[in-house]
Amino acid sequence: MTPNAPSSSRRGLAITSVVLGAVATLMILGYWLIGGALDGQGLSNGAVLAVLSFYASVVVGAAAVLVGIAAVIVSRPRILGIVGFILGAVPVVGFFATLWGQAG
Numbered sequence: 038m039t040p041n042a043p044s045s046s047r048r049g050l051a052i053t054s055v056v057l058g059a060v061a062t063l064m065i066l067g068y069w070l071i072g073g074a075l076d077g078q079g080l081s082n083g084a085v086l087a088v089l090s091f092y093a094s095v096v097v098g099a100a101a102v103l104v105g106i107a108a109v110i111v112s113r114p115r116i117l118g119i120v121g122f123i124l125g126a127v128p129v130v131g132f133f134a135t136l137w138g139q140a141g
Contacts (some may be wrong), residue, residue, distance in 0.1 A: 051108035051117035057101035058124025064094035065128035091135070094128040101125025 068091040071083050101127040108118030 047108075047112040048114060050104060051112040051114055051121065054101050054105035054108045054116055054121025055124065056121075057097055057104060058097045058127075061094045061098035061101055061128040064090045064097060065131045067132075068094065083087050088117075091132070095132045098125045098128035102129065115131070 068087050071087040071090070075081065075084050075087065101121055105118050105120075105122030105125055109115050110118075110120060112118055
């Protein structure tokens with residue numbers, strides 16, 4: 038019979054989901070702020086940074102959602118897992134909303 042994980046590692050899982058979600062949310066906000074300020078005159082450093090932030094925010098956000106789900110299941114302060122899940126879902130929803138807005 039395997040022992041349960043220590044509470045500090047379960048809390049660490051929840052904190053990881055919050056950190057990943059916050060980073061992903063900052064990345065999509067950075068895209069919206071930097072991308073809105075660009076003049077559309079080629080591939081400047083800001084344009085490259087905005088595009089990288091846009092696509093990377095989905096990957097980091099999806100990881101935050103998965104870690105948040107795991108944290109809600111196994112951790113005791115479930116609120117941290119829920120916050121990580123929501124912070125991770127914001128950039129994923131924003132990504133698809135932006136793509137849908139550009140297509141329409």
